Amino acid sequence: MNQVSVLGVTGSIGTSSLDVISRYPEQYRLYSVAAHSNWQKTAEIVKKFQPEKVAMWNPEAAEKLSKELNCEVLQGMEGLLELCSDKQTDVVINGLVGSVGCLPTIRAIECGKRVGLANKETLVMAGEVIEKKLKENPKAILLPIDSEHSAIFQCLAERPVSEVESIQLTASGGPFRNLPLADFNSITIEQALKHPTWSMGPKITIDSATLMNKGLEVIEAHFLFRVSYDQIKVVVHPQSIIHSMVQFVDGSLMAQLGAPDMRVPIQLSLSYPRRLPLPCERVDLAALQQLSFSAPDFQKFPCLRLAYQAGRRGGTAPAILNAANEVLVPQFLAGKIQFTDIPRLLESCLEDSVIADQPDLNTILTADAQARQLASAKVSASGVLQT
């Protein structure tokens, strides 16, 4: 029996994780859960799955949940770290959104856990630190949950990086793939929240519309698979059937296909190297008629260019980009800035930040905090406030 901790249990990844766990009660048990403030949904989950430990980030929500369940509820970062260190936990599924996911990932690695990582922000911020921690803790294993990285992981099938020519990271292109650049200034929140193929939390949905999500995934791929940025190509594939590909040096192109369903990579992160049955939609190739591909438009989606730029610069640049983006996306969702202000202010934050090389964790966390302050100040000073 594998005991599983699901961080971000109330979110989109959390919900899919619960579905997978509940299909295999002889193999997986939900041992602990964490959420931010949605104590009502967490209470329902706890009543149904009876985990041993519960954590809520928000202290008021933790208190309400504790009263509702008549049990101890852990709080804040300490709570998340305790779940990751628990000796009874075998697997941590990190479905937290944002840079808050970084320290729990590190703790889980230090404690030798299997980590199913959906929280890409972890690797964007602290890729080199994570790499070092994995070397120091050979019992720990990090398995990607992002569907693209799960696909690459499967296509690589443990071949050495010297056999890889390039990684072809597929992108749906988001809802504005065909929108003329001239119309980008009038993009509304509702339009940006409508993803054509995936159903996800609000932050990643906006990141998918700006293509920042793909940019973060480029950086994530660099650290996960140790390939250079020149070897990572983004290819727009609107059907989201091919989840990514690996081009090998002999010209063979390996792809992983499947219907867009996050339960597939989540389940694989639990069961790897085995595969378990999953009654999800199958791809009907004959019915598909066509799969299309095109190059991304860096002019319409400057966030993708900025991510390559920050990744190539290295040091704290990706952490700064990520933190500023985490400030700007909620500002867009609150109607305070326009869609096109996201890349504009991001670029300005990168330009105005001092980038540290080979940062340790403290330097990364400081850079993250400073970038948040800078981005907030830029929103206030930018004169684009609509409210």
Ligand SMILES: NC(=O)c1ccc[n+]([C@@H]2O[C@H](COP(=O)([O-])OP(=O)(O)OC[C@H]3O[C@@H](n4cnc5c(N)ncnc54)[C@H](OP(=O)(O)O)[C@@H]3O)[C@@H](O)[C@H]2O)c1
């Ligand atoms: N959704 C997808 O299909 C998908 C695909 C690939 C990768 N990812 C990645 O997976 C991560 C989660 O995405 P999502 O779409 O599942 O997001 P989501 O639906 O917004 O869910 C986020 C979850 O994290 C919890 N949370 C947020 N801050 C927390 C904190 N400080 N402490 C404890 N819990 C916290 C939330 O709790 P509350 O509900 O209480 O706020 C919620 O359970 C992101 O990094 C995303 O990029 C998602």
